[in-house]
Amino acid sequence: xxxxxxxxxxxxxxxxxxxxxxxxxxxxxxxxxxxxxxxxxxxxxxxxxxxxxxxxxxxxxxxxxxxxxxxxxxxxxxxxxxxxxxxxxxxxxxxxxxxxxxxxxxxxxxxxxxxxxxxxxxxxxxxxxxxxxxxxxxxxxxxxxxxxxxxxxxxxxxxxxxxxxxxxxxxxxxxxxxxxxxxxxxxxxxxxxxxxxxxxxxxxxxxxxxxxxxxxxxxxxxxxxxxxxxxxxxxxxxxxxxxxxxxxxxxxxxxxxxxxxxxxxxxxxxxxxxxxxxxxxxxxxxxxxxxxxxxxxxxxxxxxxxxxxxxxxxxxxxxxxxxxxxxxxxxxxxxxxxxxxxxxxxxxxxxxxxxxxxxxxxxxxxxxxxxxxxxxxxxxxxxxxxxxxxxxxxxxxxxxxxxxxxxxxxxxxxxxxxxxxxxxxxxxxxxxxxxxxxxxxx
Numbered sequence: 179x180x181x182x183x184x185x186x187x188x189x190x191x192x193x194x195x196x197x198x199x200x201x202x203x204x205x206x207x208x209x210x211x212x213x214x215x216x217x218x219x220x221x222x223x224x225x226x227x228x229x230x231x232x233x234x235x236x237x238x239x240x241x242x243x244x245x246x247x248x249x250x251x252x253x254x255x256x257x258x259x260x261x262x263x264x265x266x267x268x269x270x271x272x273x274x275x276x277x278x279x280x281x282x283x284x285x286x287x288x289x290x291x292x293x294x295x296x297x298x299x300x301x302x303x304x305x306x307x308x309x310x311x312x313x314x315x316x317x318x319x320x321x322x323x324x325x326x327x328x329x330x331x332x333x334x335x336x337x338x339x340x341x342x343x344x345x346x347x348x349x350x351x352x353x354x355x356x357x358x359x360x361x362x363x364x365x366x367x368x369x370x371x372x373x374x375x376x377x378x379x380x381x382x383x384x385x386x387x388x389x390x391x392x393x394x395x396x397x398x399x400x401x402x403x404x405x406x407x408x409x410x411x412x413x414x415x416x417x418x419x420x421x422x423x424x425x426x427x428x429x430x431x432x433x434x435x436x437x438x439x440x441x442x443x444x445x446x447x448x449x450x451x452x453x454x455x456x457x458x459x460x461x462x463x464x465x466x467x468x469x470x471x472x473x474x475x476x477x478x479x480x481x482x483x484x485x486x487x488x489x490x491x492x493x494x495x496x497x498x499x500x501x502x503x504x505x506x507x508x509x510x511x512x513x514x515x516x517x518x519x520x521x522x523x524x525x526x527x528x529x530x531x532x533x534x535x536x537x538x539x540x541x542x543x544x545x546x547x548x549x550x551x552x553x554x555x556x557x558x559x560x561x562x563x564x565x566x567x568x569x570x571x572x573x574x575x576x577x578x579x580x581x582x583x584x585x586x587x588x589x590x591x592x593x594x595x596x597x598x599x600x601x602x603x604x605x606x607x608x609x610x611x612x613x614x615x616x617x618x619x620x
Contacts (some may be wrong), residue, residue: 181201190210198220199215199216199228199231199286200216200248200249200287200288200291201213201214201215201216201217201248201249202214202215202217202237202247202248202249202253203246203247204225204227204238204242204243204244204245204246204247205241205244205245205246205247205563206238206242206243206244206554207241207243208242211237211545212227212229212235212238213229213266213468214227214228214229214235214319215227215228215229215230215233216228216231217248218359219294219334219337219338220246220294220298220360220361221334221338221357221358221359221360221361222240222338222339222356222357222358222359222360222363222364222394222398223237223334223337223338223357223358223398223402224237224238224239224240224361225237225238225243225246225340225361226334226336226337226338234337234571237337239404239406240361240364240448241311241406241409243361245257245260245261248295250284252281252282252284252285252382253284253295255277255278255281256274256278256295256298256299258274259271259274259275259278259298259299259302261310262274262302262306263302263305263306264289266309267309268273268305268306268307268308268309268310269310270445271302271303271305271306271309272303272306272307272310274302275299275300275302275303275306276282276299276303278295278296279303280298280451281297292330293332294360297323297326297327297332297360298360298361298362300319300322300323300326301320301323301360301362301366302524303318303319304318304319304320304323304366304369305320305369306320307488308320308369308372308373309317311376312371313373313374313376313377313584314377316369316373317370317373317374317377320366320369320370320373321348321370321386321578323362324346324348324349324350324363324366324367324370325348327359327362327363327366328346328348328349328351328353328359332359332360332361333353333355333358334355334357334358335355335358336620338355338357338358339356339357339398339401339402339496340357340401341401342355342356342394342397342398342401343384343397344356344358344390344393344394344397345390345393347385347386347387347389347390347486348386348387348390350372355400356394356397356400357398357401359504364391364394364395364407364410365410366619367387367388367390367391367394367410367414368387368388368391368410368413368414370383370386370387371384371386371387371388371391371414371417371418372382372417373416373548374386374387375418375421380421380422380425380430383418383421384418385516387414388415388417388418391410391411391414392411392414392415392437392441394494395407395408395409395410395411396408396411396441396444399444399445401542405444405445405446405447408441408444409445410444410580411441412438412441412442412445413451415434415435415437415438415441416434416438418434419434419435419438420459422434423464423568427432428464428465428467428468429464429468431460431464432461432464432465432468433572435457435460435461435464436457438453438454438456438460439454439457439458439461442454442457450506450510451506452505452506452509453507455509455510455513456509456513458477459477459478459510459513459514459517459552461474461477462474462475462476462477462478462517463475463517463520463555464516466520466521467522470523471520471524474478474517474520474521475513475518475521477514477517478513478514478515478517478518478521479514479518480514481507481511481514481515482511482515482518484511484536485541486510496498506534508546508547509546509548509549509552510549511546511559512542512545512546512548512552512553512556513542513548513552514540515538515539515541515542515546515556516538516542516548516552516555516556516559518538519535519536519538519539519542519556519559519560519563520535520555520559521532522535522538523535523559523562523563527564528570529566529567529570529571532563532566532567532570533567535559535563535565536560536563536564536567536611538559539556539559539560539563540560542556543556543557543560550598550599551599551600551601553596554592554596554599554600554601554602555601557588557589557591557592557596557601558588558592558601558602558606558607560584560588561585561589561592561607561610562585562606562610563585564581564582564585564588565582565585565609565610565613565614566613567579567581568580568581568582568585568613568614568616568617568618569613569617572617575617575619578617579617579618579619582613582614582616582617582618582619583614583618585610585613585614586614586618589610589611593607
């Protein structure tokens with residue numbers, strides 16, 4: 179009798195274990211569809227799943243993940259949430275996420291599996307508010323999701339990044355098993371910071387979202403060896419810096435760009451990258467706007483000196499051959515010549531000074547296929563330098579006309595081909611145009 183009872187109990191437990199499996203499909207960014215017998219956890223460490231009962235599949239990292247779709251008709255609404263978020267359909271995202279949270283657990287699912295899906299739905303509902311520009315509601319929803327995700331019974335213990343801890347800026351508590359947080363947690367912190375910025379609250383954006391996000395991703399990266407975690411921190415720093423720049427808080431922007439350079443170097447094992455070069459240039463640009471042209475010069479000097487040393491013959495630029503420089507270094511060099519031109523413009527007192535600045539801008543324009551921001555800055559700088567040279571040659575009508583027409587040409591390219599850049603909307607353009615009109619002649 180005892181053996182019969184034990185056998186029956188074992189059969190019931192086995193049936194329970196089998197019925198509690200939450201199967202589905204894990205879609206990766208390389209186009210693969212992984213058939214999962216049981217999706218056991220979706221964490222910041224990745225998706226933890228079994229391909230067969232008691233046989234784990236390879237952990238799918240967040241940056242390799244496209245979507246997770248659960249089996250069963252009851253999960254159709256949930257399976258469409260990611261697509262609605264990507265498509266910007268805020269109204270449907272809120273409706274479907276709320277329907278899932280108020281719905282019934284699928285037959286055969288365990289309570290912990292259903293709680294995991296409902297937690298993710300909290301994130302989707304809050305993001306629906308964000309998409310509808312209801313940033314106050316989005317902040318409330320995201321903070322509620324973050325607090326819920328941090329609760330001990332929502333943290334996954336096994337197969338996650340070990341010894342990852344950080345201090346939450348939302349709940350104020352220390353999260354010791356941060357590797358087991360719900361997989362949307364990093365995205366939620368990023369969105370929370372952006373929502374606060376949309377409301378003009380940079381302080382809360384940094385203390386509640388962006389700073390904790392940087393701490394968490396650096397810890398996850400350090401303990402896992404996966405440098406991709408730094409991407410969340412880089413985006414947060416870039417958003418903070420751009421916001422400060424838009425508010426003309428150039429010191430705050432410079433500090434954020436300094437941090438951006440530091441994180442970019444960490445991500446790339448101490449080697450320079452496009453992101454670190456961008457931050458380096460931005461720091462210099464902000465210093466100029468702060469009125470520290472002399473301090474900014476050091477940010478641009480090495481790249482311009484190296485190019486001049488290697489690629490100028492008899493005082494004349496050498497036309498480089500294809501493949502002479504990699505794209506990242508070309509970006510840095512183009513931006514550095516723009517930066518040097520801005521430094522020279524800030525210090526200019528005589529025609530020779532403006533001629534020197536003009537040369538720096540034209541080197542950037544003629545030799546490098548820079549991005550829109552760098553090229554637009556170069557065009558504006560060249561237009562201004564030529565306008566100042568026209569004014570300096572007011573006693574020589576022919577010379578003044580030549581420089582004025584050059585200035586007009588640069589302004590035309592800027593406003594016609596790059597109208598959405600900050601340079602095309604710069605407050606100095608009307609003054610430049612006034613000088614052009616004065617000297618260009620017929």
